[in-house]
């Protein structure tokens with residue numbers, strides 16, 4: 001297995017608060033779901049893995065490279081895709097213009113860009129809005145533009161921060177299919193509050209609390225943790241609440 005994400009004792013502090021507090025990961029291809037309560041550190045971890053902010057301490061290797069070095073970081077950025085929680089965009093750009101702009105920032109060869117942009121826009125079901133200006137799109141459609149810009153370079157490492165927030169049920173189902181397809185060859189890390197996303201699309205799941213990974217395993221293993229004890233309407237919800245209850249006592 002090619003390990004695309006390797007961390008050991010990874011921390012990220014904001015003043016005295018440790019948003020990420022000693023995370024160990026070794027991830028190859030597949031879809032890894034990141035669950036956890038508000039403020040658990042999911043976004044901070046994804047930002048570190050996306051080379052948006054550096055770690056405060058610990059070991060970090062992405063796609064076999066050390067992001068602390070300028071040239072290596074640039075190489076990593078070419079090969080990763082990142083959907084932040086709040087994606088900034090230019091309202092006057094069309095869907096195609098925006099995704100193209102990101103493709104060029106990622107230093108994709110120019111001749112590959114038009115076809116890659118068209119494919120990414122189709123993949124998120126926005127083919128019929130390709131020429132629409134971003135200001136005319138709904139919230140869920142903008143989220144899908146965000147997903148398109150994250151996948152346009154066929155990333156080997158894809159980081160998605162709450163990608164399904166605002167998507168309608170049909171689009172969520174489509175999107176899970178896309179995640180599974182991407183996970184066949186890439187490492188996909190997806191932070192979500194929707195346990196259905198985890199059950200349907202993730203091979204493995206990590207549960208964060210207070211900056212730490214307090215559970216890592218398969219969705220079935222997380223469900224099993226809640227058997228007969230946890231609070232929730234679905235097995236994964238019960239597993240989630242049982243693990244959190246255990247560490248809080």
Ligand SMILES: Nc1ncnc2c1ncn2[C@@H]1O[C@H](COP(=O)(O)OP(=O)(O)OP(=O)(O)O)[C@@H](O)[C@H]1O
Nearest residue numbers: 014017018019036037038039040041042043044045
């Ligand atoms: N730029 C920052 N400056 C100061 N504190 C921050 C910053 N970013 C995150 N934090 C703090 O770090 C902790 C983890 O936040 P983070 O956004 O990573 O959590 P999260 O799991 O993504 O939460 P949510 O589910 O609400 O999105 C929180 O206590 C947050 O207030």
